[in-house]
Amino acid sequence: MQQILKKVDDNFENTLRDKEQGNETYGTQIPKLHSAMLVLLMRVFDYEVTAAEVLEYTSGKLAFAIDIIICILKVPTYELHLILNCLQALSEMTIKTKEETNKAYQSRIEILLEAVLRTNIVAIASNTLIRQLQICHEKVKSMTVPVALHKAMILLYRANKNLYTFSTQGRMATTLRQGLIISTALITVAVPTFVQLCTDEILFCFEKETGKEIHPPSHICLKSIVSSLKVAALASFHMGTHSHILRRQNLLTVRILMLPVSYLRDNLSVVCALLCYNINIDALSGDLHLSPEALEQIPERCRSPALIKVVSKLLAMLSTDDCEEIVKGISAAGNSIPLARDTSSYEILMQLLEGSSTEGTDGKILGDAPIPSAAISPNNATLEADLLQIDKQMQRLEASPPEGSSLPENTSLRLLGDLPALAPPLSSSSPSSPVSVGPMNETTNLVECCTVPRLPTSSALRPVSDPSVPPRLSSEQAADIPTEFTCAINGHLLKQAVRAPSGHVFEKETIDIWMAKVGHTNPLNGEPLSPSDLKPDEELVARILEWQIKQVDDANDGAGEDDLYNF
Numbered sequence: 001m002q003q004i005l006k007k008v009d010d011n012f013e014n015t016l017r018d019k020e021q022g023n024e025t026y027g028t029q030i031p032k033l034h035s036a037m038l039v040l041l042m043r044v045f046d047y048e049v050t051a052a053e054v055l056e057y058t059s060g061k062l063a064f065a066i067d068i069i070i071c072i073l074k075v076p077t078y079e080l081h082l083i084l085n086c087l088q089a090l091s092e093m094t095i096k097t098k099e100e101t102n103k104a105y106q107s108r109i110e111i112l113l114e115a116v117l118r119t120n121i122v123a124i125a126s127n128t129l130i131r132q133l134q135i136c137h138e139k140v141k142s143m144t145v146p147v148a149l150h151k152a153m154i155l156l157y158r159a160n161k162n163l164y165t166f167s168t169q170g171r172m173a174t175t176l177r178q179g180l181i182i183s184t185a186l187i188t189v190a191v192p193t194f195v196q197l198c199t200d201e202i203l204f205c206f207e208k209e210t211g212k213e214i215h216p217p218s219h220i221c222l223k224s225i226v227s228s229l230k231v232a233a234l235a236s237f238h239m240g241t242h243s244h245i246l247r248r249q250n251l252l253t254v255r256i257l258m259l260p261v262s263y264l265r266d267n268l269s270v271v272c273a274l275l276c277y278n279i280n281i282d283a284l285s286g287d288l289h290l291s292p293e294a295l296e297q298i299p300e301r302c303r304s305p306a307l308i309k310v311v312s313k314l315l316a317m318l319s320t321d322d323c324e325e326i327v328k329g330i331s332a333a334g335n336s337i338p339l340a341r342d343t344s345s346y347e348i349l350m351q352l353l354e355g356s357s358t359e360g361t362d363g364k365i366l367g368d369a370p371i372p373s374a375a376i377s378p379n380n381a382t383l384e385a386d387l388l389q390i391d392k393q394m395q396r397l398e399a400s401p402p403e404g405s406s407l408p409e410n411t412s413l414r415l416l417g418d419l420p421a422l423a424p425p426l427s428s429s430s431p432s433s434p435v436s437v438g439p440m441n442e443t444t445n446l447v448e449c450c451t452v453p454r455l456p457t458s459s460a461l462r463p464v465s466d467p468s469v470p471p472r473l474s475s476e477q478a479a480d481i482p483t484e485f486t487c488a489i490n491g492h493l494l495k496q497a498v499r500a501p502s503g504h505v506f507e508k509e510t511i512d513i514w515m516a517k518v519g520h521t522n523p524l525n526g527e528p529l530s531p532s533d534l535k536p537d538e539e540l541v542a543r544i545l546e547w548q549i550k551q552v553d554d555a556n557d558g559a560g561e562d563d564l565y566n567f
Helices: 002-020 026-044 051-057 062-073 080-093 102-119 121-140 147-166 170-182 186-203 219-236 240-248 251-257 261-266 268-280 292-296 304-316 320-335 344-354 381-394 508-517 538-556 561-565
Strands: 364-366 369-371 497-499 505-507
Touching: 002 026, 026 051, 026 062, 026 080, 051 062, 051 080, 062 080, 062 102, 062 121, 080 121, 080 147, 102 121, 102 147, 102 170, 102 538, 121 147, 121 170, 121 186, 147 170, 147 186, 147 219, 147 538, 147 561, 170 186, 170 219, 170 240, 186 219, 186 240, 186 251, 219 240, 219 251, 219 268, 219 561, 240 292, 251 268, 251 304, 261 268, 268 304, 268 320, 268 344, 304 344, 320 344, 497 508, 497 538, 505 508
Parallel strands: none
Antiparallel strands: 364 369, 497 505
């Protein structure tokens, strides 16, 4: 406390001197002065300073509050609980208060979103958390991840999710999601590293040789993995070439599928979230739409045929009831995250879950589950031979139980053997420098039994969407979302609603993709449709936001410990 008070005193004297001398640094010294005082307050009040108190401290100026929090997050030596308090305040700023009207709340969200994009606070917070994750990885080594680190990661997720959900500026909200992939290390480094620590902690609860459970895994790790996948799915929805970055980082999927099958079977929420993420990055539809350079950077086991094979194997080990539960979970994803139901990955996954191929009986049977013919070119014998080779390699694993049966107690078969390291190495020489994001490389400790031969570049895997037919309308919309609030193509909750002359309402991103691929036609009735015909439906967007805010208010009435993960 004495050190902080001395720092405040020095900063205050320097600030007054700069002001008297007309020094240009006067304006830049103000946030530093206030941040030192806020650090003192947070420590004195046991790291429980609220967003309301921070805003009182800044006279209600949101942008200034963000600048002060950034000054704190930039100091690499500050303790984890101080970082947690800053992220707690940031997250609380994105939540509606009981006294606040919907209009005032939406106005505050727009100001906050503009400040977040201007300052790139998400990148700064991500780098700060990555340093903490690195410290945890070096010191803990497969032991318990600190609860404060779990909370800090989830609070950053929640702040971004709220800003996207409750912003009325669709373009700015999309820019926020895009920035999570290309302008910050949150999705590309922090999320994979955090998931790696969580899976390590879970696996520490099982015997390495027999797979027998030693003690119950932490429930908080399960929730953190699901939340990480949800925010990754949100960021990657309809991101096009930007999602190719995540295809290269898809060892995240491999890592989770290496958890014991018995654990995944008992925690289907992880499977649902993982499949939603892979739908949004279109990881199952093939690699033809990738450039040779991009394809070269994707590890063999992260390419489409390998992922289809492993997902098929997993689903074959689950009961019919489990698969039905997964379908319901994926269908309800529109409650919290947009789901790209117009991708081939969605169709392929639904076919795998239904146990049938596109042509009904023409699926290629490999192992215990059919590979949809949508994923295999009938004229490509080389690719089929590759997949048969995968099948031979998969036979090294234990035989799976028949469909509809349950695994014996303590059965802990891992689909993919030993674990890879996920995140690229982080430089510890200069902890205060920003974390750079490099290409993800497959590590040498990957087990050989699931190594997939490289696909020939001529393989005719199905592209993202077949432009010759309209996209399949989703019949699995979440029951509690009013139909009028959903996209007529994708079935998810509308964000940027545009209305066609026919009365159909589409998500702007979705209909733009449709017209770019197919042409200027209405996907529902085939009538001519041009971009100028689509008019923003601001009244509908306002009603959707009011409905979303009411859902949050109703959920907050029963606030409990799990509220942190309810976003």
